[in-house]
Amino acid sequence: MDETETLPPPADDERDVDIYGEDGAVRSSYLARVGAAIADRDVLFLRSHVGKLHQSELGHVLEALQSEQRAALIELLGDEFDFAALTEVDEAVRLEIVDAMPNQQIAEAVQDLDSDDAVYILEDLDQEDRDEILAQLPFTERVRLRRSLGYPEETAGRRMQTEFVAVPPFWTVGQTIDYMRNNADLPESFSQIFVIDPMFRLLGAIDLDRILRAGRDSKIDEIMHETRHAIPATMDQEEAAQIFEQYDLLSAAVVDENERLVGVLTIENIVDVIQEEAEEDIMRLGGVGDEELSDSVLSTSRSRTPWLVVNLFTAFLSASIIGLFDGTIQQMVALAVLMPIVASMGGNAATQTMTVTVRALATRDMDIYNAGRIIRREASVGLINGMVFAVLIGMVAGFWFQNAELGGIIASAMIINMMAAALGGILIPLLLDKFGADPAISSAVFVTTVTDVVGFFSFLGLATWWFRLA
Amino acid sequence: MDETETLPPPADDERDVDIYGEDGAVRSSYLARVGAAIADRDVLFLRSHVGKLHQSELGHVLEALQSEQRAALIELLGDEFDFAALTEVDEAVRLEIVDAMPNQQIAEAVQDLDSDDAVYILEDLDQEDRDEILAQLPFTERVRLRRSLGYPEETAGRRMQTEFVAVPPFWTVGQTIDYMRNNADLPESFSQIFVIDPMFRLLGAIDLDRILRAGRDSKIDEIMHETRHAIPATMDQEEAAQIFEQYDLLSAAVVDENERLVGVLTIENIVDVIQEEAEEDIMRLGGVGDEELSDSVLSTSRSRTPWLVVNLFTAFLSASIIGLFDGTIQQMVALAVLMPIVASMGGNAATQTMTVTVRALATRDMDIYNAGRIIRREASVGLINGMVFAVLIGMVAGFWFQNAELGGIIASAMIINMMAAALGGILIPLLLDKFGADPAISSAVFVTTVTDVVGFFSFLGLATWWFRLA
Incomplete structure (x- = not known):
């Protein structure tokens, strides 16, 4: 608590001081000042300064505080607490704060909010709590909020504001x-x-x-x-x-x-919707579900499992392709050393094509007028890059193992796999989209399965045939 | 041309007909009608209907037309052509149209645009053309546009509108x-x-x-x-x-x-900036540069090469790790069959963690207050998922090759690699960000290199040591 004593007395314009540091995070000196004021129950400072922050700034401060400090801050701010700040924090933080509050207090606070903010806070609550809160609202307000809440999540009706001129x-x-x-x-x-x-x-x-x-x-x-x-x-x-x-x-x-x-x-x-949707696409492409930074270890671990399970199956599929050629590998271990290169280059090229396709579908830049042209373009890019990297990899592999024939075989497999990567990278998302699936969520696993399977099969198969190793 | 005859005469409210089909693309019937009107040089229809489209709708129509049709349409529309439509089309289409126009015509058209739209069109032109166009503008307009163009790309000054009250x-x-x-x-x-x-x-x-x-x-x-x-x-x-x-x-x-x-x-x-920036992050995570759907095969192929080259090096690095254990593999081919599973599961888990981290950094949801907590969370998730999948994979592998010891070895390697994936997935983007690099652009390659190297090394190394195969 010594810290507070050394701080200058709060000036009237302290509210205008930038609460953010260079890195865009809330300054630790500001947080220390707020923390000290909470510990000292310095209501005057908190109301006149923290209470005057913009809702988003208050949201950032709430997120940066410890859990106990949050509850204390809200209690000390009393009526000066801007409930709209709750629309700016992580879901986990919001639920923690709201769950700790009596329903009556929430009902009173919600009346001061625009209806879209009120809905945002109410929609995550239990049915029971929500009904109790709605029952305490004036008639018009209750009807309006109920109507918004009656529309499905992620619709215009759920997002709209019912106040207008x-x-x-x-x-x-x-x-x-x-x-x-x-x-x-x-x-x-x-x-x-x-x-x-x-x-x-x-x-x-x-x-x-x-x-x-x-x-x-x-x-x-x-x-x-x-x-x-x-x-x-x-x-x-x-x-x-x-x-x-x-x-x-x-x-x-x-x-x-x-x-x-x-x-x-x-x-x-x-603007929030645009951010959320872009976020969702990025997360789905990365094989991550609907998770937030504040989620617990167990819920994070659970939410990431489905994708890993799918990957488990496809990894065993690739392994069983390799298993077909175990005799070949035993006779020529160099194949085991080189085979991940073919698969990895194909996977990388396929991910590039897939990323472009998934985004073009999401932004509707791709349609029936240009799909044919883009498929041809991707196939040509695959062929060109396939040939370029085939020559490079073939030469390096040939020198490494002092075996020109091996170099020729890995080069041929590279061209085959880069073509497979290009076609898989564009056709798989297109087909998923055609059949109503979200290409962002499921393309990656299918696409890399294609390049793993084609990569291992073409390389090991060509080697078996050429060297008559079967 | 028979098609036009069978179409009903254009009604006065045809402009209100939705030009888009169910799939969000311009209806092919509408395009056929426009195409026929262009071929017939039906100025009346084009001016009264296509000329009345919103700039973004006209942009979509332009993109969907053939190259020769575009030039003809613009010529036929004459003064009715809304130049702002050029801000709505792909860069390649825009440059094609603008390059075909005399500078004087551009100068006249640009005067009717808001300054932000004018800058958007002028900034992509050659210095020479741009100067010639600017020279033909009235003094105030020229000064304003020059000022905007004087600010660096992607700054507020370049994006601003100089008209205000x-x-x-x-x-x-x-x-x-x-x-x-x-x-x-x-x-x-x-x-x-x-x-x-x-x-x-x-x-x-x-x-x-x-x-x-x-x-x-x-x-x-x-x-x-x-x-x-x-x-x-x-x-x-x-x-x-x-x-x-x-x-x-x-x-x-x-x-x-x-x-x-x-x-x-x-x-x-x-809103455009938000879209572009999200787009950029998605593209970078997918290893794709600043490319557009209308780019040529060669420029696409070139722009994707750098990432593939980097991947080539890391793939050879992984291969050389495998090469260290060629003696081991020769004695136990099952290792070659199973090793991609360890690498692939690690790569997948690392991509999940990396995606979450890169997004959290981009949206500033991650900062010094929660970085420690998130690192601990990711490590715990890696350990839990590592153990779960270690048991699964260990059992399957043990049964497959009728070798319980092999099952135990792949299980141990899985736990090690999933921990490496979790730590690599979060620490690599954090470090890149700390040193001023864009984590979106370079994390993926480092992260999967870590999981490939650790995966192959731990699995093959443990096997060599346990079975004394060296």
């Missing part, structure tokens, strides 16, 4: 501006207002800059654009993100099955 | 709204206005919804927020994207070294 088409710009000036119950921020009929059916939308540029007498239905990008609440969030990207939207109306406006999807949420 | 702090909301109503020379769309002093130094910013909610008499400096997120023009675009994500920004001021406002970075551009 909507006006009738016959209003003027002046009336609209006056309405916004006098209505306190607006969303925290918005970039677009919507135009609806008496049945709440969506007629159009207007960007705020358009309202500001129009005269007060302009009629809303004259300046609105009939929105061509209304998003059905049941649409997958990834598809919604693609629409945002393609049309450079800042927000979009979400409509139910009767074309009625039920919410708005904002670019802030879409 | 800026007002002095002493204006009222009413004056500001009147200014926007009467000033035709505003950016195409904006979500924020900036407040500057007479020296163009940035004082603050106001979101449009805030202006709309404030009374006409409110003073600008009372409702503005002193922006804490001004972005230096030289900041890397990835860092800028992280600020946007953290603080949920829709736009941010870009300032030069004297704190003067020079442009605005918009979320639309940031």
Whole structure:
């Protein structure tokens, strides 16, 4: 605790001090100061400084603190604790914090949040806790949150914000501006207002800059654009993100099955979706499931097992190919020494092709117009690189074992396997995609199985045939 | 050409017909219609329909057409051709189109674009062409574009839009709204206005919804927020994207070294940056460089070679480890059959750990506060999974070759290699990051080298020692 005494008294602008160090992590000096204040129960410092942080900054601080410190900090902050910070932390940290809180406190806090943030926190809770919290909310709020929670995970309906500004088409710009000036119950921020009929059916939308540029007498239905990008609440969030990207939207109306406006999807949420989806693809390509850094050893170990099990089978498959040629190997051990080279080069080339294909499919850059051309291109690249590396590897192997014929055999196997790598690398993801499987999740294992099997079989098979070793 | 005759006459609302099919690609029927109109030089149809497409839709149509059709379409569209569509196509397609155009035509078209789009098109041109085009632009425009182009690639300054709305702090909301109503020379769309002093130094910013909610008499400096997120023009675009994500920004001021406002970075551009950066990480993890689907066979083959060369060296390194034990293998061919299993399982486990680590570093989820904990977690996961799969593989191998001792040896090697995989998978990216290298680009090859070398060495070494085969 001596540390606190040597620190200067908190100045009023300390809140503006950058809490992040050079490396982008929360400064350890800042964390030490907060830790000391928690230990001292220095409510004044915590409320006036930590309580004023942006929700994402507070989230980072919470993640960096110890578990007991988190609970104490939230208790000491009291009403100054910005509940939205919980949307910024790891799932494990969020659940730890929320589980420790009485449901009534959560219900009160949730009322101050935008509905998308509230849903984000509620969706991970047990059905029982969630129902208890919802029961304590005012009627309108409860209905709105229930509606969002009723849509499946990863849909626009689950991600939308139910607070929005909507006006009738016959209003003027002046009336609209006056309405916004006098209505306190607006969303925290918005970039677009919507135009609806008496049945709440969506007629159009207007960007705020358009309202500001129009005269007060302009009629809303004259300046609105009939929105061509209304998003059905049941649409997958990834598809919604693609629409945002393609049309450079800042927000979009979400409509139910009767074309009625039920919410708005904002670019802030879409940015999170884009990140999540890219993350998911990277993780799947690496053979990792839906895991977080804060997961426990056992759950991590469990989540990584399926992929390793699949790899186990394919590794035994490759081994049994080698087993077919055990007589050959016994007569020429050099084959055992060289065979991993053929498999490894093929695996590497196949991974390159597969990565390009999986991404092109995910971003829809690949379609029926260019698939044929790309397959031809990959096959040509495989052939060219196959020949280049065949010559290199053949020469090195020939010198190493003083056996030119062996060099020729490994070179031939290399060309065969690099072609297999190119074709497998593009056709396997394409076929998986065609049959509705996610190419990111399952391509890698199939593709490297192909290059292992073809690599070992072509190399050992050619050697057996050429040297008549069978 | 018979096809066109059977098509219904273009209705006035054909533009609203969805040009995309179920699979997200441009419908082939639509493309056929456009192709026929190009062949017939049906300017009326092309201008009234293709000319009215959104820039991204037009981009997709351009990409799907044949090379000669593209040039003809642009010529037939004339002034109706939306030059911004060029920002939506592959680099190769863009260069093909732009190279075929006289510089004067480009100069005229560029004047109608927002500056960020103009820069996007100009930056890929030869220095000579670019200078010629810039020379034909009006003075202000030229200065602005030159300034953007003067900032390094992938910086905020290169990505920013130089059109923005800026007002002095002493204006009222009413004056500001009147200014926007009467000033035709505003950016195409904006979500924020900036407040500057007479020296163009940035004082603050106001979101449009805030202006709309404030009374006409409110003073600008009372409702503005002193922006804490001004972005230096030289900041890397990835860092800028992280600020946007953290603080949920829709736009941010870009300032030069004297704190003067020079442009605005918009979320639309940031979304592109986020996509590009995620793309880059995926490609690098897959050992693929900066390639595009439209690249030629030779340039693709060249760009993939470096990684294959590195893999060639590491493959020979692994082979030479096996070569150390050729005597052992000759006496017990089962070792050659089983050894790829140990290496492959290790490689797989290491890739999992590496993927998680590389992503955590990229998203800054991993820092000095949790690195120690995560290293311990990964080591524990490696040990647990190592033991589980050691038992499985040991039993299968023991039965296969009717040799329990061999089963025990492969099991021991598995545990050693899975631990090496876990530690290599996390420590190698961490060290690369520490020394300023991009872990995404170089981790994979180091990590699998570790698991190959440790796998072969531990398995063959243990076997040699146990069976006294040396």
